[in-house]
Amino acid sequence: MNLALGIDIGGTKISYALINQNGEITTEIEKLSTPKTKEEIENLLKNIISKYEAQILFTAIATAGAVNNENTKVIGSTANLAKGYKDIDFQKLSSKKVFIENDANCAAWAEYKIGASKDTNNSIMLTLGTGVGGGIIINNKLLKGKSGAAGEMHFALSRHSKRACTCGAYDCFEAYASGNGLRQTGIEIFNDEDITTYDIVEKARNNNPKAIQTLEIWQNDIALGVLGLLNIFDCDCVVLSGSMEKFVDTKKIEEFVNKKTVTTPTKIYHAKASNNSGMIGAVLLGFDLIN
Ligand SMILES: [Zn+2]
Incomplete structure (x- = not known):
């Protein structure tokens, strides 16, 4: 199994798709409006993850805001997201590993692995x-x-x-x-x-x-x-x-x-790694972290 679920959480929309080890998106990209409360965001993420959990190695989330060094928790700069977003325990949403990283960092990682700054x-x-x-x-x-x-x-x-x-x-x-x-x-x-x-x-x-x-x-x-x-x-x-x-x-x-x-x-x-470089980079980073 070399598939992971990539999720991109922004202030206005949440996008997700299955992505392989080479950074290739293997399903349609689904897009939903970002809910207004912490509980609704948690429930939405839980539903998305449970749909794919049997097929994936892990979930990788690219998010607005700064993320801690353990890739488990949002620590700041999330003015455009629901109050309490920082308190979400992302690992609790899945029985498999969940990684989270700042969206710009994820996009930089996608460029580094498969895009303009490769090599x-x-x-x-x-x-x-x-x-x-x-x-x-x-x-x-x-x-x-x-x-x-x-x-x-x-x-x-x-x-x-x-x-x-x-x-x-x-x-x-x-x-x-x-x-x-x-x-x-x-x-x-x-x-x-x-x-x-x-x-x-x-x-x-x-x-x-x-x-x-x-x-x-x-x-x-x-x-x-x-x-x-x-x-x-x-x-x-x-x-x-x-x-x-x-x-x-x-x-x-x-x-x-x-x-x-x-x-x-x-x-x-x-940049070369496409508009979806956030979720792609999150997944590529996840594969590097899980090995
Ligand atoms: Zn400033």
Whole structure:
């Protein structure tokens, strides 16, 4: 038996599928809305797991929020999930082993095992979506830190804008490099509180100079953050994923960071392991942990 159940738990939806040791999805991907209470989430997970339990070696969950070093418990940053989510005992939901890991870490692991950073020993993956997620792999190991929460992209880019970040601090990398960051930069450039990320991208497509400038500033902010990460971690490559990465010119970022880095040159890649890299990475990590 080389199948596992992969589950991706996000703020709005829960997706799941059976996945094999090579990271291949072998069933349809099922999607459900994420319930609003802890008890409903527990019951839903129990039902999903019991349906597949006889066929699988283990369950692997990619979740929003930080996860402890034992891969058993969520420890923080779950503002978009039900109150009490942190108290769920995931192992209790199955008679077989249940692993859990942060979704950005899982996606980074999927890229490392079967995607853009395959065959490297040191890589960073940045998920550019509404916010910015991060996963760092050093010497072929996921960097977890003392509590399990390492790789959160809250460090300041010094633009002195006093731009409030989701973490409560100001001017974090996330506050500039995320989709929300692009929108904030657009608000500053267009002097229009109501402009959306979509508006900016559409206007840039139609050659609006202010929109092009907004995207350039956003990309430059991403490059500055990537440069700092590279100088600290000296990694082989940085992989960009998430809904916003298609608007990034990886070659430009690569040129910029390689001109300025204090280490040797690095590659910048677009992610390869698909939109389902969270659940795929969780399962691949599970196979590494169970052996
Ligand atoms: Zn922050």
